[in-house]
Amino acid sequence: MNEPTMSLKKYLLAWLGLLGLTLLTTLIAFVNLGVWSTVIQIGIATIMASIVAGFLMHALYEEKIIRIILAGGVIWFLIMITLTLADYASRGWLAFSHR
Amino acid sequence: MSELATLACREQFATPEQQRETATIGMWAFLATEIMMFGGLFTAYTVYRMSHPQGFEAGSADMNILLGSINTAILLTSSLMLAFAEHSAQAGNQRLLSFFLIATIVIGLVFLGIKFTEYYQHFQEHKAPGLWFEDSSPHASSIQMFFVFYFIMTGLHAVHMTVGLGILLVLLFRTFLGTFTAHYHTPIMFGGLYWHFVDIVWIFLYAIFYLPGLHK
Numbered sequence: 001m002n003e004p005t006m007s008l009k010k011y012l013l014a015w016l017g018l019l020g021l022t023l024l025t026t027l028i029a030f031v032n033l034g035v036w037s038t039v040i041q042i043g044i045a046t047i048m049a050s051i052v053a054g055f056l057m058h059a060l061y062e063e064k065i066i067r068i069i070l071a072g073g074v075i076w077f078l079i080m081i082t083l084t085l086a087d088y089a090s091r092g093w094l095a096f097s098h099r
Numbered sequence: 100m101s102e103l104a105t106l107a108c109r110e111q112f113a114t115p116e117q118q119r120e121t122a123t124i125g126m127w128a129f130l131a132t133e134i135m136m137f138g139g140l141f142t143a144y145t146v147y148r149m150s151h152p153q154g155f156e157a158g159s160a161d162m163n164i165l166l167g168s169i170n171t172a173i174l175l176t177s178s179l180m181l182a183f184a185e186h187s188a189q190a191g192n193q194r195l196l197s198f199f200l201i202a203t204i205v206i207g208l209v210f211l212g213i214k215f216t217e218y219y220q221h222f223q224e225h226k227a228p229g230l231w232f233e234d235s236s237p238h239a240s241s242i243q244m245f246f247v248f249y250f251i252m253t254g255l256h257a258v259h260m261t262v263g264l265g266i267l268l269v270l271l272f273r274t275f276l277g278t279f280t281a282h283y284h285t286p287i288m289f290g291g292l293y294w295h296f297v298d299i300v301w302i303f304l305y306a307i308f309y310l311p312g313l314h315k
Contacts, residue, residue: 015179029310045306049299056295073131077138
C-alpha cells in the first residue's frame with residue numbers, strides 16, 4: 001500500500017477539534033460531578049487521543065496491521081489496569097478480620 | 100544507483116513500498132512498547148488515587164491551570180506544525196518542510212519553557228516531594244505522593260519531548276542536506292509519529308494532574 005496522504009484541511013479540522021475538546025474538558029472540570037468528573041475527563045482525553053492517532057498519525061489510513069499493533073499495545077494496557085484494579089478495588093469486600 | 104535512490108529502497112527490500120511498510124510496522128511496535136512504559140505509571144497513579152482520593156484532589160488544586168491549559172494548546176499546535184511539515188515533505192517542498200520543522204522546534208521549546216516555569220513555581224511553593232516539601236493539611240502525605248507522580252510522569256514526558264526535539268534537529272539538518280524528497284521522507288513521517296505520540300501522553304497527563312482539583 002502506498003503512503004497515506006492527508007489534506008491540510010483534515011489536519012486543521014483535527015487541530016480545531018482537539019483545541020475545542022481541551023476547552024470543553026477544562027470547563028466541565030470546574031463543576032463537581034463526583035465520580036462522573038473523572039469518567040468525563042478520561043473519556044474526552046480518549047477521544048482526543050483517538051483523533052491524534054487516527055488523523056495526525058494516520059492510523060485510520062494505514063494498513064490493518066498497524067491498527068492491530070496499536071490495539072495490541074492498548075489492550076495489554078487495559079488488561080494490566082483491569083487486573084490490577086480487580087485486586088485493589090475489591091480489597092475489604094469480604095469480612096475478614098485482617099487483610 | 101545514486102545515494103538518494105539507495106535510501107529510498109535498500110537492497111534487502113523488493114520495492115520502496117515494502118521498505119516503507121516494514122519500517123512503519125517497526126515504528127508502531129516501538130510506540131506500543133511506549134504505551135506499556137507509560138501504562139505502568141498510569142496504573143500506579145490510578146491505584147494511589149483510588150486509595151488517597153482527597154489528597155490527590157488537594158494536590159491537583161495546587162496546579163497552575165492557566166499555564167497547564169495554555170501548554171496543552173501549545174503542544175497540540177506544535178503537532179499541527181509537524182503535520183504540515185509531513186505534508187510539505189510528501190509534496191517534496193523542502194523550503195516549507197524546513198520552515199515547519201523550525202516552527203515545531205520553537206513551539207516545542209516554548210512548551211518546555213512553560214513546563215520548567217511550573218516546576219520552578221512548585222519548588223518555590225515547597226510542593227516538590229522530599230526534604231523541602233511542606234504542607235499543613237491533614238492530607239499532606241497523600242499530597243506529597245501526588246507530586247511524586249506528577250514530577251515522575253511529567254518529567255518522563257519532558258524527557259521524551261527533549262529526545263523529540265533532538266530528532267527534529269537531526270531531521271532539520273538532513274533537510275538542509277537535501278536528503279528528503281517527494282519519494283523518500285520516511286524519517287520525517289516517523290519523527291511525526293513519535294512527536295504525536297508524546298502529544299497523546301500529554302493529553303492524558305493533563306486530564307489526570309490538572310483537572311481533578313479544578314472544582315475546588
